[in-house]
Amino acid sequence: MSKSAPLIELDNIQKTFFSPGGDYLALKGINLTVKKGEFVAIMGPSGSGKSTIMNIMGALDSPTGGTYKLKGKDISNYTNDQLAEIRNKEIGFIFQTFNLLPRTTVLGNVEKPMVYADIPAKERKQRAMKILERLGIADKASNLSNHISGGQIQRVAVARALAMNPAIILADEPTGNLDSKMAYEIMDIIKHLNSKKHTIVLITHENDIAAYAKRIVRLKDGLIESDKVKK
């Protein structure tokens, strides 16, 4: 893959939700390309399709029309297990809520994606500890995930997203549950990751959070309304 080749290519992506009460066309043909190292914020009011596009980009769902190429490979028609592998190796998720596994330590949470990738226990631990150190929460490694604060939870979530060194970090309203001070802290971390060549796709409806991104894509009614790169 050459450096300029796009990481994500969405070509006329459509998504219809079928239901007995009538089908609903959530995405009406999205064309979007994200290159390596970009920091894109996807914005839009609720019902605009931003969650749906994030689910498709994150290989959590398949489009009903169009093609999705990730690193040049068309994954539109992948099986559930193939998608699971993509999520494991290429995507690092940061969700708004319920980010960490209960009954599991901080270290265990960060190690978990590596468990599914069959990375040996010793290497797992080393890698996880290194990431936790980078994010300044190594001292919480053996705490249970429900014994740390909200800001720390999101830091651990960032650490877990980095565990497999994925192609993209997908953050779905990562600051939605945090007060503004902690929200900016997390955004600073995400911004810093981008400066280290991590590709970031951020879903948000808050302008001040979106302002951290270099490019803002606005959705409306299942279509792209605007796509602006900050100068």
Place this chain on the structure above:
Amino acid sequence: MRFSEVLNSAQEALKGNRLRTALTMLGIIIGISSVILISSIGQGAVAFISEEFSSFGTNFFQITSGQGFIGAMVGGGNPITKEDANAIANESRIDNIESEAAFTFTTRKVSAGEEEDTYSIYGMTSSSQIILKPVILYGDFLSEVHDDGINSVTVIGVDVAEDLFGVDTNPVGESIRIDNSKYRVIGVTKSPGGFTGSFFNNAVNLPLETMAAKIIGNDAIQEIDVSVYDENQLNQTMDDVESFLRDRRDLDEDEESDFTLQSQADTLETIQNITGLLTAMVAAISAISLVVGGVGVMNIMLVTVTERTKEIGLLKAIGAKEQDILLQFLIESVTLSLVGGLIGVFIGLFGAFIIAQVVNIPFVISLVTVILAVSVSSLVGIIFGLYPARRAAKLHPIEALRHE
């Protein structure tokens, strides 16, 4: 994903809700422990009885009044008599018969000096020595001179001797008292093989006629034992003796015998049959209990899957495949039932051990039963865990993540 990782997360999940885990296991524990308990005790009883019998040898059979196994215990009908015993010895002309002996039995208070206790009193002829082969510790056994007329002599068991006269004392020449009559001790016996609880050790033996006249007051006997030379011909000899006794009693062809012949092998077989039947019955009841336990496991696993829907969504988002989720929940249900099964095995064996000590039978651990119990309990976990685990595995990641 490695097996040990799955095992770890199953362990964490089960520890997370100890009370629920324990209650779910209870059904399995009850099922498995009852099978283990009953089969261990049953086998212990059979082992005990086999050992008891083998100490007497297997070259003889018993004739008792009444019909069948139950009839033999309660007696009834036209009772067998001393004359029957004499006729078998003197008139039957069956070559294989080595010896015969008639027995009568009761319990009485026996005293010697200050000591007094209740013992089993047996009336027997001198010929019983040939059949039952008691070990003589002191003095002599009953001899032919004691068979006829009144002879107030007795041969007592080693435990009786110890109770009445003290440990390691030779009581030959001393007297014991039964129903205000004195009997001179002429010998002390022990059961062959020395198995505790064997009948010679605790018995007070009197000459048959003496006992009939002085204690029972009639000529009734309870049992005739017949020993044979050739053990391989035992069944043939039993048939011959049965025909002979039927002739003596003028029974018609179509009438059933009003007495019962039973060899040690027969008795052992009967007891084994009863034990086997009992074990099968308990196994059947336990199977029901295991199914109920299994349904309990399934129920809890379904609740667990629902409760942990969001968690399953998160695991899928970070790369868990369907089989990873399936395996995780399956291991949880198998762990539940397997650990339940192991606890059941432990409780069952512990209970059997206690009971074996109390009733004084050997404590038998059947490896086959234990392995079977453990396998069945894991199987229950697999069967009843499969549906909930599949349900978890098939969850759509987005719907699971959105679940409230």
